[in-house]
Amino acid sequence: MARLIMILRRFGQALPTLVGIIVVTFLLTRALPGDPAAYFAGAAADAESIEEVRVMLGLDRSLPEQFWIYLGDLAQGDLGMSISTGQPVLTEILTRLPASLELTLTGLLIAVVIALPLGILAATRPGSWVDHLCRLIVTAGVSLPIFFTGLFLVYIFYYLAGWAPSPLGRLDIFFLPPPHVTGFYTIDALLAGDVETFQAALAQLALPALTLAIFALAPLARMTRASMLQVLSSDFVRTARANGLPPGQVLSTYAFPNALLPILTTLGMVFSFLLGANVLVEKVFAWPGIGSFAIEALIVSDYAAVQGFVLAMALLFVGLNLAIDIAYTVIDPRVSLDA
Amino acid sequence: MTSVPLLTIDELSVAFKTRKGTVQALHGVSFTLEKGEIIGLVGESGSGKSVTAYNVLGLLGPAARVTGGRIGFGGMTMTTARESALREIRGREISMIFQNPRGALNPIRPVGRQIEDVLREHSDLPRHKLKGAAIDMLHQVRINEPERRYAAYPFELSGGMCQRVMIAMALACEPALLIADEPTTGLDVTTQKAIMDLLVELARARHMATLLITHDLGIAAQYCDRIMVMEKGRLVEGGATADLFRAPRHPYTRKLIAATPRPDSTLADLIASTGTPARPAAEAPATAVAPNAVEPLLEVTDLVKEYPLAEKTKASGLGPLQRWFGRTPQTAGKDEPGQPPAGVFRAVDGVSFTVMPGESVGLVGESGCGKSTTSSMVARLLDPTSGAIRFDGQDIAAVPAGRFARSPLRAGIQMVFQDPTDSLNPRHTAFAAIAEPIRRLATPGDGPALTRRIEALADRVGLPRELLSRFPHQLSGGQKARVGIARAIAVDPKLLILDEPTSALDVSVQAVVLELLDGLRRELGMSYLFVSHDLNVVRLLCHRVLVMHRGRIVESGPAERLLTSPDHPYTKALIDAVPHFVPDGDPAAPTPEAAALKLAGE
Numbered sequence: 001m002a003r004l005i006m007i008l009r010r011f012g013q014a015l016p017t018l019v020g021i022i023v024v025t026f027l028l029t030r031a032l033p034g035d036p037a038a039y040f041a042g043a044a045a046d047a048e049s050i051e052e053v054r055v056m057l058g059l060d061r062s063l064p065e066q067f068w069i070y071l072g073d074l075a076q077g078d079l080g081m082s083i084s085t086g087q088p089v090l091t092e093i094l095t096r097l098p099a100s101l102e103l104t105l106t107g108l109l110i111a112v113v114i115a116l117p118l119g120i121l122a123a124t125r126p127g128s129w130v131d132h133l134c135r136l137i138v139t140a141g142v143s144l145p146i147f148f149t150g151l152f153l154v155y156i157f158y159y160l161a162g163w164a165p166s167p168l169g170r171l172d173i174f175f176l177p178p179p180h181v182t183g184f185y186t187i188d189a190l191l192a193g194d195v196e197t198f199q200a201a202l203a204q205l206a207l208p209a210l211t212l213a214i215f216a217l218a219p220l221a222r223m224t225r226a227s228m229l230q231v232l233s234s235d236f237v238r239t240a241r242a243n244g245l246p247p248g249q250v251l252s253t254y255a256f257p258n259a260l261l262p263i264l265t266t267l268g269m270v271f272s273f274l275l276g277a278n279v280l281v282e283k284v285f286a287w288p289g290i291g292s293f294a295i296e297a298l299i300v301s302d303y304a305a306v307q308g309f310v311l312a313m314a315l316l317f318v319g320l321n322l323a324i325d326i327a328y329t330v331i332d333p334r335v336s337l338d339a
Numbered sequence: 340m341t342s343v344p345l346l347t348i349d350e351l352s353v354a355f356k357t358r359k360g361t362v363q364a365l366h367g368v369s370f371t372l373e374k375g376e377i378i379g380l381v382g383e384s385g386s387g388k389s390v391t392a393y394n395v396l397g398l399l400g401p402a403a404r405v406t407g408g409r410i411g412f413g414g415m416t417m418t419t420a421r422e423s424a425l426r427e428i429r430g431r432e433i434s435m436i437f438q439n440p441r442g443a444l445n446p447i448r449p450v451g452r453q454i455e456d457v458l459r460e461h462s463d464l465p466r467h468k469l470k471g472a473a474i475d476m477l478h479q480v481r482i483n484e485p486e487r488r489y490a491a492y493p494f495e496l497s498g499g500m501c502q503r504v505m506i507a508m509a510l511a512c513e514p515a516l517l518i519a520d521e522p523t524t525g526l527d528v529t530t531q532k533a534i535m536d537l538l539v540e541l542a543r544a545r546h547m548a549t550l551l552i553t554h555d556l557g558i559a560a561q562y563c564d565r566i567m568v569m570e571k572g573r574l575v576e577g578g579a580t581a582d583l584f585r586a587p588r589h590p591y592t593r594k595l596i597a598a599t600p601r602p603d604s605t606l607a608d609l610i611a612s613t614g615t616p617a618r619p620a621a622e623a624p625a626t627a628v629a630p631n632a633v634e635p636l637l638e639v640t641d642l643v644k645e646y647p648l649a650e651k652t653k654a655s656g657l658g659p660l661q662r663w664f665g666r667t668p669q670t671a672g673k674d675e676p677g678q679p680p681a682g683v684f685r686a687v688d689g690v691s692f693t694v695m696p697g698e699s700v701g702l703v704g705e706s707g708c709g710k711s712t713t714s715s716m717v718a719r720l721l722d723p724t725s726g727a728i729r730f731d732g733q734d735i736a737a738v739p740a741g742r743f744a745r746s747p748l749r750a751g752i753q754m755v756f757q758d759p760t761d762s763l764n765p766r767h768t769a770f771a772a773i774a775e776p777i778r779r780l781a782t783p784g785d786g787p788a789l790t791r792r793i794e795a796l797a798d799r800v801g802l803p804r805e806l807l808s809r810f811p812h813q814l815s816g817g818q819k820a821r822v823g824i825a826r827a828i829a830v831d832p833k834l835l836i837l838d839e840p841t842s843a844l845d846v847s848v849q850a851v852v853l854e855l856l857d858g859l860r861r862e863l864g865m866s867y868l869f870v871s872h873d874l875n876v877v878r879l880l881c882h883r884v885l886v887m888h889r890g891r892i893v894e895s896g897p898a899e900r901l902l903t904s905p906d907h908p909y910t911k912a913l914i915d916a917v918p919h920f921v922p923d924g925d926p927a928a929p930t931p932e933a934a935a936l937k938l939a940g941e
Contacts, residue, residue, distance in 0.1 A: 235442040242398055242437075243457045243508065244429030253456065254445050332447050333492045 010325065014318040018311075022074070025310040026067055029303035036301045040083045070307075079311070080304030084297060089308035092293060097312060098183025099170055100289035103281070104274045106205055107212025112267070115217045119224025120256065123232060134221055141218030146277065150211040150284040157207060165203050167285045175200045208285040212278055216270045223266040227259040234258070260331050268324040272317060344371035345548050346395065346516060350408035351418075353390055353399070364390045365572045367408060374515065375546040377539065379559030379580070381595070382569035383845035384816075388552045391569070392518045394418075395550075396433055397425045412516070431461040434509035438521035440501035444493040450504045451477065451489030454511055461512040476507035480537060498706075499530035506538060516548045523558065527705035528872060532916040535562055554845065556599045560584060560920030568592045584920055598850040600875035601919060602902065606857055609850035609879070634732070635693035636866050637717065637834055642726035642736075644687040644712050686712045688890035689726070694834065699860060699867035701881035701898065703874060703913070709890040711838065714870045718754050718836050719743040731833060750780040753832035757839040759819035763811040769822045770807040773797070773829055780830045793829075799862075800825040801855060817848035821855070828859060835860075836868045841876060853879055874917055878902050886910045 037054035038045070045053070054060050058069060073080060079089035122134035144152075157164040165172055170185055175197050178188035186205065189198035231237060232255055240254045279291030290309060297305035328335045353365040365387045372378050380388040393399050395410055395417060410417040412433065417425065429435075437443040445453055454473040458464055464472055470489070477485035480503040493501050502522060509517055519538065523531035539562050542549045553559050559566050560580055567577040568591065576589040587593045598609050687709040694700045704710045715721040717728060719740050728736040731751060738746055753776070756762035763772050773793050774783070783789045794804050802821040811819055820840065827835055837856065841849040857880055860867055871877050877884055877898065884901045886894045886909065894907040905911045 235437060235439060236445045238398065239435075239437060239443045239505070239508075240445070240456075242396055242429055242435040243460070244426045244431060245456055245460055246426065249456065249460075253448065257447055258445070334446065334494050 007322065007326065010322050011318075014322070017318065018314060021310060021314040022071075023067075025307050026070060027063075029301075029306050030063065030066075032298075032301050032303070032306075034301035036083055036303055039300050079308035082297065082305040083302045084300050084305065089304050092305065093290060093308055093312050095183070096288055096290040096293050099287060100275065100278065100282070100291060102170075102184040102186065103205065103208055103287060103289060104212065104271070104278055106209040107274060107278075108216055108267075108271060110209060110213035111216035111220055111270070114213070115220035116224050116263070119221045120228055120251070122221075122225045123228030124251070126229070131225075134225060138218045138222050141214050141216075141221075144214070146211060146215050147280045147284055149214050150208065150281055153207045153211055154284070164207050165200070167204075167207060169286050169288060170201065170204055171197070172200050172204065208278075208281050208287055211281050211284075212274055215277070216274055219266055219270055220263065223263050224259070227262045228255060231255045231259040257331060261328065261335075264324055264327055264331070268320060271320060275313065275316065345374045345376075345412070346372040346550075347411040348391065348395075348408070349411065351391065351394065351405070351410060352407035353387075353394055354404050354406045356402045356404070363406070363572065364403070365394075368569070368572075368574045369408070370567050370574060370577055372516070372548050372550060374548055375543070376565065377542060377549040377551060377563045379563035379566040380550060380552045380569060381554065381556060381559045381566060383554060383595075383847065385571065386569040387572040388569045389520055390572075392435075392520060392550055392552050395516075395518060396429055396435060397422070398435075430457050430509075430514070431512045432514055433516045433518065434512070434514040435518040435520065436502070436505045436509050436522050438524050440505045440522075441493050441496075441498055443505060444501055446493055449490045449492060450496070450501075451491075454504070454508045457508055457511050472511070473507075476511050477504070479510070479541070480504070480507045482507075497530075498526050499534060502526065502534050503537070506534075506541070510541060510545070510547075513545065514547065516550065517542060518550045518552070520552045521554065522551075524554070528874075528916040528918075529705060529912060531558075531918070535918075538562075555918060556595060556846075557918030557920055561918045568595065594847060596920075598846045599920075600846075600850075600853075600873070600879055602875060602878070602917075604875075604879070606850075606854050606879050610854045633696055635729075636696045636698075636731060637694040637868070638727075638729040639693070639713075639717065640691050640727045640729070642687055642690045642713065642716060642728065643685060643724045644709070644716060644721065645683040645685050645724040648682055648684050685890050687716070687723075690887070690890075690892055692885055692892065692895065694866045694868060696833070696866055697860070697864050698883065699869060699881045701869045701871060701877035701884040702887060703871055703877050703884060704887035705872060705913075708887040710870050710887045713887070714754075714836050714838055714868060717834075717868060718752055719746075719749075744779075750776070750830040751832055752834045752836065753827040753830065754836045754838065755823050755827045755840045758843055759816055759823050760811060760843075762823055763819060765811055768808050768810055769797075769802070769814065769818075772811075772822055773807075773825045776826060776830050793825075796825045796829055799828070799859070801851075815848075816844050817852060820844060820848070820852050824852075824855065824859070828863065828865070831863070832865060834866045834868065836870070838870045839872065840869075842871070842873065849876070856880060874902060874914060875919075886913065 035050075037057060037059055038050050040057065041050045041053040051060075058066060061069075070080075077090065079093070081087070082089050082092055085092060118130070118134050118137065122128075122131040125131060154164070154167050158167055171177060178185060178192045178194055178197050178201075181188045181191050185201035186198055189195075189201055236258075237250060237254055240250045245254070276291070278287075278289065279295055281287065282289040282292040283295075290312070294306065294309040296302075297309065348371070349369050350367045351365055351369070352363065352367050355362045355364050368387070368391055370378070380391065382388045390399065390403070394403070394405070395412070397417060397420070405418045408418070412428065415424070415428070417428070420428075444450060451470065451473045454476055455469045458469050458472055459466075462472070474485045474489050477488055482488050482500060482503050488496070488500075488504075493504075496504065505522075517538075522538065523534050526534065535558060538549070541547070551559065551563055563580050565578060566580050566583050568575050568583075568589065570591045576583065576587065576592045583592065584596065587596055597604075600609060690709070690713055692700070702710045702714065712721065716723045716736075719728075719735055719738065722740045723736055726736065727734050730748060733748065735743070735746075735748055738748075743749055763769075767775070770793055773796055774789060777783050777789065777792065784792070793807065797804050797807055800821040802818060802825060806814060806818060811822075814822065823840070840856070841852050844852060853876065856867070859865065867880070869877060869881050881898045883895065884898045885892050886901070886905075886907065888909045894901065894905065894910045901910065902914060905914055
């Protein structure tokens, strides 16, 4: 109960942030160069029809008035219409966000599954070949640009080896998307019991997720190694060893849980990066995600879409930070949600 | 006692691989330990006493290598045993407890579970009996409410409690040998006494051999059957405790004994031991107090510092939100009469005292008694809640701590801090560290003048001039302490606040630094406010002593009188708890405490 109140309070603390984001994105999108009315009216429009569109979109009113209307719409869950696609922004986000999330989370999962054991092994055997391998992978992950890794993987696995399907979207054109439950094609396909579609979706997902994983792996592995090295030299690990506990238990109940806090912080940061940075991956793999949608909207001054995108991201980050804070309190009894 | 020793260390030599090449840490150390015997391994830092003990358990890590000799335990040779065999021994046959007990426990695992971990590994107890056994161990080390403490995390327990948990963990599997590495360093004297009494009592009751590593001769004298003295990786002398103190053979042992402050030693005694010529100024008697007619330099009246209690325990003043959420208010932790409004904690509760010009006043008490808070307020690093601090005729409590740095009075009050390493900026040379306050608070003059001034200060504190260009990590503990003192006296303060200035130093270095401080006070006519927990040190350096307990001064008076015939029960308890030895005393008449212990153990 007390914990629930704390969590609600944390949500309350995020409200000012959200208000600020709403105001700033509203102002910024209005300050963008380019005239949305002119774009919407089309190339052949004359000044009069552009003016007509402007009135229709409400862009002729004063800024405070526009903001008031925007807030009213927002309160009803209406994010406005996207000028470029002609769809409601909310619909666009709801269909595209799961695609981005599926990609990001899979990438992150692969990264964690590789990075944590690698970091731990490197820390327990400093100077060994595992340590050198860890350093090599970290350097590669940091220094290779994400679009390069993506194209490189496509070249190897699609063009040369022919193992991967064509890097075009979430599902091969011969498959129908599974019935919408979570919006994650792999999970929805499994829920529908459609193994073939699942395999097809997974095959499409593999290369872009791997690309993201290589990018996300580096900071995670490095932080795991550093954090483990520090904890392994601490007094309480020495106590555990002096008490004759087996190495496995020393690692799993004494060292690793204590090393987890900085790793978790890094994980949260990496996740935030990925959500924003996977726009390149989405471009390379023609992934119908939220990132590519936002870029296109930004280019044509599609203010409603940009506002909706930023707001969705802000909500995600708030939720993510909250989840990490809660995870802290679960791991470390010294951390309280009060702070 | 049996004829076969429990532990045999035979010509043990250990070397460490470092970046600068191989360093020989132990040179052929030999001694034995019988069943049920308590041996003290004493020496200053770098003497190799910890290396010896860690080596018994093979805990030294990959950089260390045994270059000669062997360690035998029972029928086993520990120095050649495989890691898996050592693991069987650790925690079951040989246990270890460490300095800094809170850091030595896993911070995010309940202490009871940590005891269970050891039991599960080494005992045949079935799983469902582990918890009961862990609670029983907590009970045996006299932790109140062991069922509740079982689920506590180390950060919720005091340092003394954590050390009790460590002892419970170490003794859980009834080991034949316990290695205690400075088990009470950093704990209060009364806690230290309680822990050591408990440890020795448990050891005697279980007929368990104990290897006690300590830098404190008093502890070794009071609790050990035999003492081994180590210096620079060599065992210089060993023998029965009484013999060793009555007739120390090796010069190093003699020096160590002489340098340890005792209830009856003087600064001259200590300094003679270090081989340093005493400073000429030190001949004046230590009781030279400034005449009473003079105005006090520092006058503290009814000083109070309150801190709001954490929300959880706040007794009143609940905000509307908290009332909404129906938090039950809890009473404040203390229930003394005349307590402040509930919801606040009084760290310092109406403290009044004076310091005369040229006088040295000691402020003693245990951790949490408010002595550091008091000294911080006097140093104007912390704002008092109420009360007056008159320094040199002006009420400096009126100046907020944040602005005092710009006050002309800042130069008048300077501090020497406890940790000589942490209180120096690691990126500043000794020269820069000493020059800093001069640049800020005085007129530094041109380059050559400043250099001359700093060189004069270095001479004054006995720091060789060529060391001025060095960084803190290139200096020894004693040299760093000198830099800290030179920095504090650089702007000619009238009052020097010394916050445990020697507690991190070895006894021989401590003796020299204490003598230096005493000499400086006479030469420069400064007043000292000397904050310390070590009563013997306070007695050496201070004219008057103030004893603080729970935020109040419970007793004050001339140092000699107060320490020999204290009135207040707390002062008595404090003095009783100080471990001591009688160097020339009759071995047949041990101290009453030691005698009582011997009886209890039999």
